[in-house]
Amino acid sequence: MTARVALVTGGTGGIGSAICKKLADMGHKVATNYRNEEKTQAWLQQMRDQGYDITAVKGDVSSPEEAEALVREVESKLGPVDILVNNAGITRDTTFHRMTSQHWNEVINTNLNSVFNMTRPVIEGMRERKWGRVIQISSINGQKGQYGQANYAAAKAGMHGFTISLAQENAKFGITVNTVSPGYIGTDMVMAVPEEVRNKIVAQIPTGRLGSPEEIAYAVSFFIPDEASWITGANLSANGGQYMGW
Numbered sequence: 001m002t003a004r005v006a007l008v009t010g011g012t013g014g015i016g017s018a019i020c021k022k023l024a025d026m027g028h029k030v031a032t033n034y035r036n037e038e039k040t041q042a043w044l045q046q047m048r049d050q051g052y053d054i055t056a057v058k059g060d061v062s063s064p065e066e067a068e069a070l071v072r073e074v075e076s077k078l079g080p081v082d083i084l085v086n087n088a089g090i091t092r093d094t095t096f097h098r099m100t101s102q103h104w105n106e107v108i109n110t111n112l113n114s115v116f117n118m119t120r121p122v123i124e125g126m127r128e129r130k131w132g133r134v135i136q137i138s139s140i141n142g143q144k145g146q147y148g149q150a151n152y153a154a155a156k157a158g159m160h161g162f163t164i165s166l167a168q169e170n171a172k173f174g175i176t177v178n179t180v181s182p183g184y185i186g187t188d189m190v191m192a193v194p195e196e197v198r199n200k201i202v203a204q205i206p207t208g209r210l211g212s213p214e215e216i217a218y219a220v221s222f223f224i225p226d227e228a229s230w231i232t233g234a235n236l237s238a239n240g241g242q243y244m245g246w
Helices: 014-025 039-048 064-077 099-129 140-144 152-171 195-203 213-222
Strands: 006-009 029-035 055-060 080-087 130-135 175-182 235-238
Touching: 006 014, 006 064, 006 175, 014 029, 014 080, 014 175, 029 039, 029 064, 039 055, 055 064, 064 080, 064 099, 064 130, 080 099, 099 130, 099 152, 099 175, 130 152, 130 213, 140 152, 140 175, 140 235, 175 213, 213 235
Parallel strands: 006 029, 006 080, 029 055, 080 130, 130 175, 175 235
Antiparallel strands: none
């Protein structure tokens, strides 16, 4: 496989870290963005201790200007970005009748607007080079909805609408655009939930367990090789069977 430059947003989180490591294992040069300097330096050291050389560039993906600047910095350090994984995401959960415009806008800006902000600076280069991979990390809750997550579900559903439109526009340029929709994953955030709540979640999953970040990273890696070049506009549900659609 040709070694390429991969940019993963939100790479310092649980799922993001697993994606970064998987892409590096595939032989790609991997970069991510960050906002918290101290946290990221500790994360980079942890990656180095595990044998991974990840490039980290400061930048807020919810800002069009910062997103473009971080793309250009990654390209100046590693080369043109051929693989983009839009993974950055936050939650601001509350029922809609209590939701403020700030709750709404923060989630839409970070989870959905960031997809435009990051993809726009790389898409023309991909079209010129006649090769590219753009992968959105959506969510099971973008497919089925979730109580208290009107903002999050709207953003995550919108990510796949973006996928299927961009896929149509760029298929003839050797660019595939796909979505991975994880179910409930055993990240630090989920494991911090009280055990009785986690047990209720697991009871709804046919496989009888939470997923792992590494399983989502594998789903992402499926779309990247040349052998996957005929797969575009797809949504890969990785949720243990909790939500099944076709």
